[in-house]
Amino acid sequence: xxxxxxxxxxxxxxxxxxxxxxxxxxxxxxxxxxxxxxxxxxxxxxxxxxxxxxxxxxxxxxxxxxxxxxxxxxxxxxxxxxxxxxxxxxxxxxxxxxxxxxxxxxxxxxxxxxxxxxxxxxxxxxxxxxxxxxxxxxxxxxxxxxxxxxxxxxxxxxxxxxxxxxxxxxxxxxxxxxxxxxxxxxxxxxxxxxxxxxxxxxxxxxxxxxxxxxxxxxxxxxxxxxxxxxxxxxxxxxxxxxxxxxxxxxxxxxxxxxxxxxxxxxxxxxxxxxxxxxxxxxxxxxxxxxxxxxxxxxxxxxxxxxxxxxxxxxxxxxxxxxxxxxxxxxxxxxxxxxxxxxxxxxxxxxxxxxxxxxxxxxxxxxxxxxxxxxxxxxxxxxxxxxxxxxxxxxxxxxxxxxxxxxxxxxx
Numbered sequence: 001x002x003x004x005x006x007x008x009x010x011x012x013x014x015x016x017x018x019x020x021x022x023x024x025x026x027x028x029x030x031x032x033x034x035x036x037x038x039x040x041x042x043x044x045x046x047x048x049x050x051x052x053x054x055x056x057x058x059x060x061x062x063x064x065x066x067x068x069x070x071x072x073x074x075x076x077x078x079x080x081x082x083x084x085x086x087x088x089x090x091x092x093x094x095x096x097x098x099x100x101x102x103x104x105x106x107x108x109x110x111x112x113x114x115x116x117x118x119x120x121x122x123x124x125x126x127x128x129x130x131x132x133x134x135x136x137x138x139x140x141x142x143x144x145x146x147x148x149x150x151x152x153x154x155x156x157x158x159x160x161x162x163x164x165x166x167x168x169x170x171x172x173x174x175x176x177x178x179x180x181x182x183x184x185x186x187x188x189x190x191x192x193x194x195x196x197x198x199x200x201x202x203x204x205x206x207x208x209x210x211x212x213x214x215x216x217x218x219x220x221x222x223x224x225x226x227x228x229x230x231x232x233x234x235x236x237x238x239x240x241x242x243x244x245x246x247x248x249x250x251x252x253x254x255x256x257x258x259x260x261x262x263x264x265x266x267x268x269x270x271x272x273x274x275x276x277x278x279x280x281x282x283x284x285x286x287x288x289x290x291x292x293x294x295x296x297x298x299x300x301x302x303x304x305x306x307x308x309x310x311x312x313x314x315x316x317x318x319x320x321x322x323x324x325x326x327x328x329x330x331x332x333x334x335x336x337x338x339x340x341x342x343x344x345x346x347x348x349x350x351x352x353x354x355x356x357x358x359x360x361x362x363x364x365x366x367x368x369x370x371x372x373x374x375x376x377x378x379x380x381x382x383x384x385x386x387x388x389x390x391x392x393x394x395x396x397x398x399x400x401x402x403x404x405x406x407x408x409x410x411x
Contacts, residue, residue, distance in 0.1 A: 013387060014114070060399065115171060121161065197243075333361060359387050
């Protein structure tokens with residue numbers, strides 16, 4: 001029997017565990033789902049269906065413990081995998097022809113569990129240098145492994161990707177990286193030895209490709225002026241004529257027109273997510289947007305560091321607007337304290353992001369969580385804040401004593 005959902009003030013709160021496709025490949029879908037349901041008491045599984053390259057330690061994996069894994073898809077790709085498409089999904093070589101998503105769906109149906117597909121949409125390590133659709137900063141540098149949501153072929157690719165996976169018997173599709181990225185998004189061993197300030201980091205990663213400039217111009221922004229001001233500011237910064245830049249310094253560039261450019265970027269991301277929500281709905285799957293703001297500043301420590309405005313500007317995210325698309329906005333709640341998590345969720349609701357469905361994803365272990373009581377407190381705070389889902393990250397990365405906290409937290 002599937003474990004009953006946690007009861008919240010607005011009804012049942014669903015829960016799911018994030019898993020990697022390699023968990024299923026190495027342990028088998030029956031074993032993974034048995035562990036989730038029977039040992040951890042989790043009612044759903046969220047499986048990485050299209051993912052970027054990673055280097056991880058897998059403490060309870062029977063076949064690999066320390067591994068660098070290639071990017072790729074773990075389902076039967078069709079249009080999104082068309083070899084003739086400018087941007088395409090490549091099947092992971094690890095899958096060796098297996099349809100991992102189908103295996104999970106079949107086993108979940110036997111157990112009465114829900115399945116969600118987890119897609120790294122625009123973090124696309126498969127893309128080759130010089131390919132169409134890659135983000136490009138104001139200096140003309142490509143941002144490796146990052147697709148631009150302004151590019152029409154990228155948007156077509158994203159729609160095809162969601163359409164394909166929504167054809168499986170899914171409860172939901174979770175969108176990671178369905179937004180712009182910064183200069184240090186996690187591609188490969190990036191180095192940044194000088195301190196350029198938060199504004200400098202922001203400028204280095206803003207996309208100024210022809211499609212971004214065109215969309216901004218259509219929105220009434222003098223995009224050419226903004227790009228020129230950005231280049232001049234970066235030239236001063238990189239040459240040492242300016243020591244560092246703040247977020248306010250950047251917003252004021254081009255007589256304040258940069259702030260309008262930020263607005264155009266956010267509109268681009270929102271419109272893409274709205275399209276993907278419609279595509280998912282045609283396949284009968286709810287769509288969630290993973291808000292990476294906290295993860296981008298707290299992933300390594302569980303403590304947010306830096307200007308809190310920076311993630312939304314880097315990613316082009318407007319949470320109230322995203323909530324209005326019909327997507328569930330899923331907060332990466334990677335914070336050490338339950339009280340701080342509650343403050344974040346309250347701030348989202350106060351800003352208007354609570355108008356739609358909200359979810360939260362928690363880590364059961366370090367660096368966020370020292371024990372089962374702390375995890376239980378975070379679950380309680382999230383449920384009290386009115387979230388529709390409390391999810392957990394990630395099955396393959398924690399030892400069993402740490403994962404066992406999930407059952408106690410849901411009890």
